[in-house]
Amino acid sequence: MTHLPLDQQMLDSCAALLLLLSFAMLSQRRVVTLVNLYAVQGAVLAAATLLLAWRTGEGHLYLSAALTLALKVAFLPWLLHRLIRRLEVYWDTEPLLNVSGTMLAGLLIVVFAFALAQPIALLASTATRSAVGIAVSVVLLAFLMMITRRKAMSQVVGFLSMENGVFFGAMSASYGMPMVVELGVALDVLVAVLVLGVFFFQIRERFESLDLHHLESLKEHE
Amino acid sequence: MITISPTLLTGCVALLCGWVVVGLAGLLRPGSLRFAGRTLFPLGALLGLALALLAGASLLGGGTERLILPVGLPDLPMHLRLDPLSSLFLLLLGASSFGISVFAGGYFRQGEGALPGLLCLQYHLFLASMGAVLLADDAYGFLVAWEVMALSSYFLVTTQHRIPEIRRAGFLYLLMAHVGAICLLLCFGVLQGGSWLFTFDAMRAAHLSPGWAAAAFLLALLGFGAKAGLVPVHVWLPEAHPAAPSPVSALMSGVMLKTAVYGMLRVGLDLLGRPVWWWGLAPLILGLLTIFYGVLFAAVQTDMKRLLAYSSIENIGIVFTGIGLTIVFEGSGLETVAALALLATLYHCLNHSFMKSLLFLGTGSVLHATGERNLGRLGGLIHRMPWVAWLTLIGTLAIAGLPPLNGFVSEWLLLQSFLFADHLPHAFVNLLIPMGMALVVLGAALAGYVMVKFYGVIFLGQPREASLAHAHDCGWLERIGLLWLALGCVALGLFPLQVIRALGAVTGQLIGAAVPQASSHWWLLAPVPGRPVSYGPLVFLTATLAVVFLTVLAVRLTYHQRVRRAPAWDCAFGGLTPRMQDTAEGFGQPIRHLFQSFFEIERELPAPADRTPRYRIAIRERIWRLAYEPLSNAVERLANAAARVQQGRISVYLLYGFVTLIVLLAVALMS
DSSP states (O other): OOOOOHHHHHHHHHHHHHHHHHHHHHHOOBHHHHHHHHHHHHHHHHHHHHHHHHHHOOHHHHHHHHHHIIIIIIIHHHHHHHHHHHHTOOBOOOOSSOHHHHHHHHHHHHHHHHHHHHHHHHHOOSTTGGGHHHHHHHHHHHHHHHHHOOBHHHHHHHHHHHHHHHHHHHHHHHSSOOHHHHHHHHHHHHHHHHHHHHHHHHHHHHHSSOBGGGGGGGSOOO | OOOOOOOHHHHHHHHHHHHHHHHHHTTTSTTOHHIIIIIIHHHHHHHHHHHHHHHHHHHHHTOOEEEEEOOSSTTOOEEEEEOHHHHHHHHHHHHHHHHHHHHHHHHOOTTSSSOHHHHHHHHHHHHHHHHHHHHBOBHHHHHHHHHHHHHHHHHHHTTTTTSHHHHHHHHHHHHHHHHHHHHHHHHHHHHTTTSOOOBHHHHHHOOOOHHHHHHHHHHHHHHHHHHHTOTTSOTTHHHHHHHSOHHHHHHIIIIIHHHHHHHHHIIIIIITOSOOGGGGHHHHHHHHHHHHHHHHHHHTOOBHHHHHHHHHHHHHHHHHHHHHHHHHHHHTTOHHHHHHHHHHHHHHHHHHHHHHHHHHHHHHHHHHHHOOOBGGGOOOHHHHOHHHHHHHHHHHHHHTTOTTSHHHHHHHHHHHHHGGGGGOSSTTHHHHHHHHHHHHHHHHHHHHHHHHHHHHHHHSSOOSSGGGGGOOOOOHHHHHHHHHHHHHHHHHHHOHHHHHHHHHHHHHHHTSOOOOOOOOOTTOBOOSTTSOOOBOHHHHHHHHHHHHHHHHHHHHHHHTTOOOOOOOOOTTSSOOOGGGSOOHHHHHHHHHHHTGGGEEEEEEOOOTTOSSOOOEEEEEEHHIIIIIHHHHHHHHHHHHHHHTTOOOOHHHHHHHHHHHHHHHHHHHHHO
């Protein structure tokens, strides 16, 4: 068995934690916990970025880590918690697919993602290339979560988690995106959440609920 | 920074920009009819006249100019080119639009649909976009101008958008325009031939396989045919022309249809290089069908603008027949005859743009004076509106193809070129094409019949309604417009040799041959070497005038004005009324009866004992029930099937995205 250096091992553990957290989010029905899990995922992501920055000595990765910490661990969870309190949505209703079914689908997706990431990982020259598969899995699992949830709030968390996956993927494949792109994405996420927050109030005012199946009545009738 | 040298092309571009500026100026005082009508429209007309002069100079010079304008998408500048073909059509645009714009200045009234300023903007944008279509030298610029043309004319058609029928007519027009535009898009896609360069120069240089070249030609035929009004994609014309205000109808029928002809010539004879002879059979057959179809329906119409719309369809048929003949002859190596057919085509385009504009404007004046489009409620207007009546008479005679006016010249040239079909080296075809000539002749004869009906029912006889007594002649701006177009008809008819010499540059560019002049006399047109055919319009005019003068003189001398007035015999019927004159329906009845199978007739006859008898007849085109309705039903079914995808659930939409992503990734993984 080959011995990996300590920092490499720690990076791999971070990646594993991210995947685990994704599964946890997939199975979680309490919205408050979901947001907390999202915050933890952000923290792990920040830690992984910090490790990578220390290891490679790339200056902009420190900045990324700080940004992640500020945005994804502190600000967005705080914003979401406030929204939950104001809107009084603590629970999601029964998901469209039951939990065990969802987990099973998630497993298949992870297998698929690893198969998908293999050629990319072979091409990449970074130390973290084995984590690319995990990043793709996180993206796809978040997508799955958005599909199976009924409440708008859970879907927003899914959307945010997807962005985490994209971020992690970029980091592990090529030590992060250019700073400009990263800042742009961060700003996009921020704006998206703010806009969605406004939408939540509008949706609730209109339908007296945040359950998205009410939106079906907006469809054009034959 | 590009340096702008004062060439003819830059002059043309400047004039087109001038039109846009004049249009935008309309927005300064959008509600003021005086400002738009008395200042802007005449200004636009002067720009049109200047454009005609520049284009005429370019046509006589026979040169080619190019210009690249740095406008448009990045790395996709607009290429412009002024060559004899585009000069000719620019001349047509400028000269016709001068008359129409002057007329329009006096035509529009307050409270008719859109605001005058807005109308002015749309109108001048329409003009400028037509000019841009003619100047464009790359597919990108061409299609952008083409679409601007379609959209601006759509808004002009729906000027009175509060009326549901007009909105429907506008929608039909927009739909057909877009079907045509899609065909053109595909056509240019084929024409670039794998080079992915969309300048016309690249398309000329591209080598297409015979199959693809034929596909491009047929797509162009369908796309430009939909704009020109070729049967079976003509259905928007009879709806849109009556809906639009008369100057707009005149512009659309007189000029816009010709931009489609220009496009067809550009693609068929220029971009595709040397055409294969059998391609020409498609426009030839469709053209002949269009002539016959258009004139039959024109004969049974009772709405004067609808009648003219069908007459436009007939004339487009003549033009496309000419294009078909040109291609058949050129593909078979008979250059001189091809030049003769092309000459007839181009000549007919010029003629039609003048005479049809004149007639549409004439109907506009009648419409304003009486508020009636229905022929059954008009009559005897020659006494009330002498200016309109006499000037329209010139257009009527011209379009009926009577010498010495212009309609005769082009139809005569076309028939002459038909006679050469026996030189074709293809069995059967050289026998069948002369038979097509019979159709053209039948069409010309029926067109005469239609025009007698048109003119006779509106202007001659006695007024059928009491309200017609209040009809007034048109204003001075309208008179100038009508006079200009009528003079155009006369000039094109009396000086064919000079026109043909000017057109020689175009035939030289497209065919590489000019029509020889066999006669040494400047007044005698003899375009066919070796055959004793010639035509001297001035001689004809002199002879006609002499005969008329002598007849009048003889009648005066014999009768000495011994006129006795007595009541007409009324068959003991108890008083004749003007309503008992022959009607438009009655005039068209023989045609309706003979060609019954072409029409879908719905008729309500009054019962014999009915005290208030009503007679109603509606004639529709069978093509609606046979082709368009099944097609639209099929599209609707397809759309409904596709609508099932729309579930209204966000989860399902997300699932679509997810599945697409997975499938694409899997495909990427496999390959």
